[in-house]
Amino acid sequence: MSYQVIIPAAGxxxxxxxxxxxxxxELAGSPxxxxxxxxxxxxxxxxxxxxxxxSRDQQFFEELLTRNLTKVELVYGGSxxxxxxxxxLQVADQNGIILVHDGARPFITHATIKTLVETASxxxxxxxxxxxxxxxxxxxxxxxxxxLERSSLWQVQTPQAFRFSVLHEAHKKARDENFLxxxxxxxxxxxxxxxxIVESDYDxxxxxxxxxxxxxxxxxxxxxx
Numbered sequence: 413m414s415y416q417v418i419i420p421a422a423g424x425x426x427x428x429x430x431x432x433x434x435x436x437x438e439l440a441g442s443p444x445x446x447x448x449x450x451x452x453x454x455x456x457x458x459x460x461x462x463x464x465x466x467s468r469d470q471q472f473f474e475e476l477l478t479r480n481l482t483k484v485e486l487v488y489g490g491s492x493x494x495x496x497x498x499x500x501l502q503v504a505d506q507n508g509i510i511l512v513h514d515g516a517r518p519f520i521t522h523a524t525i526k527t528l529v530e531t532a533s534x535x536x537x538x539x540x541x542x543x544x545x546x547x548x549x550x551x552x553x554x555x556x557x558x559x560l561e562r563s564s565l566w567q568v569q570t571p572q573a574f575r576f577s578v579l580h581e582a583h584k585k586a587r588d589e590n591f592l593x594x595x596x597x598x599x600x601x602x603x604x605x606x607x608x609i610v611e612s613d614y615d616x617x618x619x620x621x622x623x624x625x626x627x628x629x630x631x632x633x634x635x636x637x
Contacts, residue, residue: 421465464487506580511570521613535606585603586602
């Protein structure tokens with residue numbers, strides 16, 4: 413089943429401390445974003461990749477596309493991730509299934525993507541997630557308020573998959589009401605659509621801090637073995 417994907421890549425990546433867009437950092441000799449793009453370029457079911465960028469990175473990404481990267485279209489981002497995704501929606505084909513995926517998650521698998529697309533086509537919305545491993549406590553002022561029941565908690569990842577009509581409606585309502593959500597699923601939940609969980613894997617990490625690059629190299633080495 414075919415799908416499109418929006419990949420926000422316009423963030424500054426302050427927590428990585430690189431002084432520039434973290435997606436330009438190299439992992440095993442190639443920029444992080446290239447690893448992510450290749451997952452979708454190599455998937456025959458992916459019909460279009462909408463890469464949302466900061467205008468300051470335009471030259472880098474245009475040079476990247478000279479590496480025979482097919483299916484990729486560049487779009488300028490907004491001041492918030494949500495606005496960047498909205499900009500991506502404006503150039504997407506207005507039917508079928510659309511995914512939103514973090515540019516800094518290069519280890520998503522085709523198997524998880526396939527299940528997300530199939531689930532979203534039936535239910536309207538599906539997100540990748542993994543069960544929480546650690547005990548989670550709710551804290552106020554550095555004092556524990558309560559211990560949450562771990563069995564009902566999931567750590568949300570991307571991709572998040574939706575019927576185009578569902579995601580477009582959710583973004584339009586959020587835009588009309590000046591609402592800023594935490595992710596696409598939160599916008600869809602807000603308009604009353606159920607969001608299904610697709611269990612992913614713990615390798616699907618988001619590269620956010622310098623320490624994450626060590627984990628990323630370990631994942632690459634494990635996969636090569």
